[in-house]
Amino acid sequence: MLVHQIIRDIACEFPRAVREERLVGAIHTWLNCGAVGLLKQAGESLTPVAVSGLVPDTLGRRFEIVKHPRLAAILAQRTPVHFEPGNPLPDPYDGLLASHLGEPLPVHDCLGISLYLGDTCWGVLTLDSVDEIPFPRSVIDRMPEIAACCEAVIRLCRLEDENRALHLASRIDDELTGDGHLDENREIIGRSPVLLRLLHELDIVADSDLPVLLSGETGVGKELLARRIHRKSSRAHAPMIHVNCAALPESLIESELFGHVKGAFSGAVADRSGRFEAADGGVLFLDEVGELPLIAQAKLLRALQNGEIQRLGSDKPLKVNVRIIAATNRDLAEQVRGGEFRADLYHRLSVYPVPVPPLRQRGDDVLLLAGYFLELNRTRLGFRSLRLSHQAEQALCAYSWPGNIRELEHVISRAALRAVSQGAIRTNIVTLEPRHLDLDIVSAQEQSGISPDADETPAIQENIHAMKEAVEQFQRQLIRRTLANSNDNWAEVARKLELDASNLHKLAKRLGLK
Numbered sequence: 001m002l003v004h005q006i007i008r009d010i011a012c013e014f015p016r017a018v019r020e021e022r023l024v025g026a027i028h029t030w031l032n033c034g035a036v037g038l039l040k041q042a043g044e045s046l047t048p049v050a051v052s053g054l055v056p057d058t059l060g061r062r063f064e065i066v067k068h069p070r071l072a073a074i075l076a077q078r079t080p081v082h083f084e085p086g087n088p089l090p091d092p093y094d095g096l097l098a099s100h101l102g103e104p105l106p107v108h109d110c111l112g113i114s115l116y117l118g119d120t121c122w123g124v125l126t127l128d129s130v131d132e133i134p135f136p137r138s139v140i141d142r143m144p145e146i147a148a149c150c151e152a153v154i155r156l157c158r159l160e161d162e163n164r165a166l167h168l169a170s171r172i173d174d175e176l177t178g179d180g181h182l183d184e185n186r187e188i189i190g191r192s193p194v195l196l197r198l199l200h201e202l203d204i205v206a207d208s209d210l211p212v213l214l215s216g217e218t219g220v221g222k223e224l225l226a227r228r229i230h231r232k233s234s235r236a237h238a239p240m241i242h243v244n245c246a247a248l249p250e251s252l253i254e255s256e257l258f259g260h261v262k263g264a265f266s267g268a269v270a271d272r273s274g275r276f277e278a279a280d281g282g283v284l285f286l287d288e289v290g291e292l293p294l295i296a297q298a299k300l301l302r303a304l305q306n307g308e309i310q311r312l313g314s315d316k317p318l319k320v321n322v323r324i325i326a327a328t329n330r331d332l333a334e335q336v337r338g339g340e341f342r343a344d345l346y347h348r349l350s351v352y353p354v355p356v357p358p359l360r361q362r363g364d365d366v367l368l369l370a371g372y373f374l375e376l377n378r379t380r381l382g383f384r385s386l387r388l389s390h391q392a393e394q395a396l397c398a399y400s401w402p403g404n405i406r407e408l409e410h411v412i413s414r415a416a417l418r419a420v421s422q423g424a425i426r427t428n429i430v431t432l433e434p435r436h437l438d439l440d441i442v443s444a445q446e447q448s449g450i451s452p453d454a455d456e457t458p459a460i461q462e463n464i465h466a467m468k469e470a471v472e473q474f475q476r477q478l479i480r481r482t483l484a485n486s487n488d489n490w491a492e493v494a495r496k497l498e499l500d501a502s503n504l505h506k507l508a509k510r511l512g513l514k
């Protein structure tokens with residue numbers, strides 16, 4: 001019985017994401033329908049927090065309410081809304097049903113109800129069927145009861161979150177429970193354990209006033225993470241000023257950072273404050289800090305050491321109070337060894353170093369992010385539905401993403417345009433295939449340095465790295481495939497791969513699959 005199962009779950013200890021998944025899974029099993037979705041309202045959009053029966057990228061999509069008339073209709077009333085077969089309004093899940101991966105079948109029958117916490121709307125529950133037989137009257141009649149169960153679970157999650165936040169505030173270091181993805185101000189998509197661990201760590205460091213050094217490959221989201229640190233810090237009320245150290249011409253760096261007084265150089269026609277002053281009380285984000293020339297490094301160091309700056313051409317010191325967050329895609333420690341970066345500045349910036357993992361180590365986040373970008377493009381280009389074929393999903397998961405999330409964003413936008421130019425009709429369900437994605441898998445391998453006849457020492461180092469990555473990529477695919485063929489049963493995967501269960505657990509964690 002549905003209600004019994006939900007009450008049993010309420011009595012157990014679960015992280016929020018698991019609670020929500022179990023709730024949706026229980027409703028799905030009980031109804032035996034096509035799909036169930038629990039969507040939370042965040043501003044003008046609905047964000048799926050748990051789905052069952054839909055393709056994995058659904059979790060990354062953000063459904064703009066004005067663009068989805070069915071969702072708007074569900075939100076507009078507190079009683080159940082039934083869209084019978086043949087209803088002309090497009091369904092947000094058209095083409096996203098997992099049971100019809102080969103064929104982009106539209107949803108036929110849809111039921112929805114808005115969910116409330118007290119008088120405040122929280123979001124919606126949606127039930128979809130792919131059969132042309134409408135939901136029976138008995139299900140429609142039980143919708144308020146099902147909604148009440150959902151509301152109870154949501155309320156419990158909220159109370160548990162508040163409790164956890166209180167613990168965190170009193171510096172009782174709570175264990176990671178995997179709910180970082182549901183932050184109100186979320187812009188950061190992903191649920192992989194590596195990302196959730198990182199967000200948890202950043203939330204703790206945000207609270208301190210320590211300088212943070214974010215390092216990682218291009219496009220991994222360093223700037224996005226810097227913004228999150230700022231937003232969650234006690235300096236959130238003051239600005240975060242962004243300085244792209246790679247884009248500043250050497251001759252202007254000093255004046256940009258510290259400002260100048262009238263007449264300091266030809267062209268200085270008036271007094272002007274610099275970025276340090278603009279960031280006073282807030283955060284100065286030094287992006288691509290590894291590109292700063294040595295001379296500018298010395299000046300920056302002096303400002304950080306003394307907590308004061310001088311405008312160019314002035315001898316009056318000005319006190320500034322800024323927190324520094326720096327980012328780099330270079331290996332700064334290596335640059336220090338090579339004499340390109342000052343060791344003293346490096347130590348000042350890297351009080352709290354945060355390596356940001358590349359996309360290929362974030363497991364299924366690639367599909368969630370793909371879903372997020374698919375939905376953005378669907379809206380932008382006016383498609384009824386924009387989805388990935390199973391082969392396209394596999395291609396995205398197998399690719400090594402040297403340009404990380406930025407590259408994924410571009411790949412999806414390009415693929416959508418390519419589909420249009422190849423004749424896709426916007427009023428149909430448009431399915432992106434590997435040929436639309438056009439991922440350059442061969443050249444990515446070449447880029448990563450695999451070359452059988454390279455025998456010079458640096459090349460050997462690179463090859464070892466590339467080989468490790470290729471092996472990990474293979475392991476990731478193998479585990480994912482075996483998992484899919486074993487109904488997500490890890491014990492069965494361990495048996496099939498002839499691995500000890502605890503070794504499989506460790507390996508899956510290292511590969512970002514758990």
Ligand SMILES: Nc1ncnc2c1ncn2[C@@H]1O[C@H](COP(=O)(O)OP(=O)(O)OP(=O)(O)O)[C@@H](O)[C@H]1O
Nearest residue numbers: 187188189217218219220221222223224329405406
């Ligand atoms: N987890 C995420 N969810 C949604 N969008 C993301 C995520 N991570 C990155 N992005 C998007 O990917 C793009 C690249 O991110 P960002 O500029 O923060 O990367 P970066 O590491 O600072 O790159 P670079 O080193 O090249 O400056 C941005 O458009 C950003 O919004």
